[in-house]
Amino acid sequence: MPKLDRTDLRLLAVLQGEGRITNAELAERVSLSSSACLRRLQRLETDGVITGYAAQVEPQAVGLGLQAFVRVQLARHEAGAIERFVEKVEGWEEVVACHALTGDMDYLLHVYVADLPHFSRFLLDRLLNDAGVADANSSFVLRTVKRSPSLPLGHLEG
Amino acid sequence: MPKLDRTDLRLLAVLQGEGRITNAELAERVSLSSSACLRRLQRLETDGVITGYAAQVEPQAVGLGLQAFVRVQLARHEAGAIERFVEKVEGWEEVVACHALTGDMDYLLHVYVADLPHFSRFLLDRLLNDAGVADANSSFVLRTVKRSPSLPLGHLEG
């Protein structure tokens, strides 16, 4: 874990909210010259603190009207079965996140689909078909209260 | 929902993966002149298809070693109680996402913390203290199998 000073944290905070800001304005925000700012930014990238940049797309605007969280139980838990499941998950573009969790269920999937028929195809044709899934329990998103692209950084402030 | 042609979809796909790409290279990727590319990009932004850009930060690199999903049940379900809960959630930076879901529990929270003591403070001092929460059920992330910043776009391809 590379050490980050207050300026680095301000850079990260700004970039988590405005990832496409110009280096010149970023430098002004954190009270640095543009060259010093660029060098810090490049260091954060090469050190792996910043892993990339992404445009945030409005789901409704691209016809993704339905989100679901699916809790999954695998039928078998040998390394091979898990690896096969992971590879399938990585290939399904509807799944934007998949975590192995403590608790009753093995995995939690976050899924974006156009509508219920689309979800039905995903569930029946993909998830429950030849992926080694014993049980799947779906919950649909009624309302998104918060969706922040920014990780918390407050715990690092000196 | 604004209509998006194939070029728009390619723009979105590229920008979801490389949000800080220069307009010149973006134009080359989608076989457009830089001016035409920029005008499409600005239209996607003003139409609300692209809502912003964000740097992706590696959680481990900023000392966030623990992720949890917390399922929450509210004590009361009047509009006022819900609004108060939502406002609290928006103020907690540890919570990067909060969704109201179908099923047994009212809300699902995605939480990033440094460690178990940090999570304990979050749970006891914030979530279970004066936020109107009747019950909370936590699951910790053992392994992140997939975390994609990109929404699926395949369903729109002609």
Place this chain on the structure above:
DNA sequence: GACAGCGCGCAATATCCTTGCGAAGAGAGC
């Protein structure tokens, strides 16, 4: 007090963004 290491700002060049302009193509109405 001298020295090394680090991070900074300045300045110059190369690259990129941004806007105005005219042309080509698609679709509507007659």
Place this chain on the structure above:
DNA sequence: GCTCTCTTCGCAAGGATATTGCGCGCTGTC
């Protein structure tokens, strides 16, 4: 079939930005 309109394109120019080399100043060590 013709024309008119609307949209989107590429080109070009000027202004802004990114990127690099260089020298200075600060800090900690010996």
